[in-house]
């Protein structure tokens with residue numbers, strides 16, 4: 096069985112194959128007719144138990160550009176609200192002949208459960224599970240860094256070797272940070288996390304990265320700075336940093352951006368809270384890749400669906416790592 100559950104499951108060869116395949120897929124987006132017949136007759140189900148704009152839309156666009164049939168399922172408005180379980184939802188999708196299930200779920204480990212349960216035969220792709228992982232986001236981020244910092248055709252997986260990536264903000268609740276740390280480490284980059292002490296996960300010292308509490312010191316050494324949203328919806332009120340204090344210490348404004356090397360880029364997975372972790376001036380600047388990241392997400396998701404449904408032997412899913 097082939098699934099994509101965790102960026103930590105990807106070898107360097109796996110990751111580079113996905114990035115290189117995504118470069119091929121990006122060429123399709125430049126054509127007048129943005130479609131390949133590759134997955135004609137296959138069915139991709141987007142199974143979203145949590146809200147999403149970018150991930151859901153880009154998986155749909157990716158599947159359609161590969162000519163797959165797409166079924167979009169949102170828990171809101173479905174029989175999940177009547178108490179239907181993940182198992183019975185999965186059995187329903189299996190009865191409809193799903194070849195791939197793209198799942199976003201609030202519970203860390205839900206995609207792993209789906210992939211290993213035997214409820215469905217198709218490939219499972221994790222589109223974000225709780226605070227655990229969001230592997231396609233990390234892949235599209237690495238793709239964006241490779242294009243902006245190195246160039247598309249560098250190949251051989253050594254292209255992010257030695258690059259310094261800084262991830263700033265609510266690391267505690269961020270599946271994006273967790274997937275990026277694993278993938279960037281696999282690709283040879285050095286990652287530094289910058290966060291308020293209350294938003295750093297317990298056990299982070301075991302992650303393959305460094306921790307810093309001072310943003311201004313790391314900015315001049317960074318090739319890319321990835322800003323994260325403070326995920327208030329996953330917080331108890333006692334955790335809430337005040338917006339003003341948070342922005343002052345951890346927000347990226349034009350003055351702080353000026354401390355970064357000239358070639359360095361600003362990234363954000365979205366959704367952004369302008370004025371909190373990033374000012375509008377920075378978000379709208381040429382150095383900010385947020386819109387590019389979304390476009391690159393379609394190419395990455397085309398590559399993932401193509402490789403999973405087209406016969407490439409990938410890593411078996413491992414049990415999710417600890418989640419908080």
Ligand code: CP
Pocket residue numbers: 146147148149150151223229232364365366
């Ligand atoms: N980056 C990301 O996962 O965005 P959505 O929640 O809008 O999908």
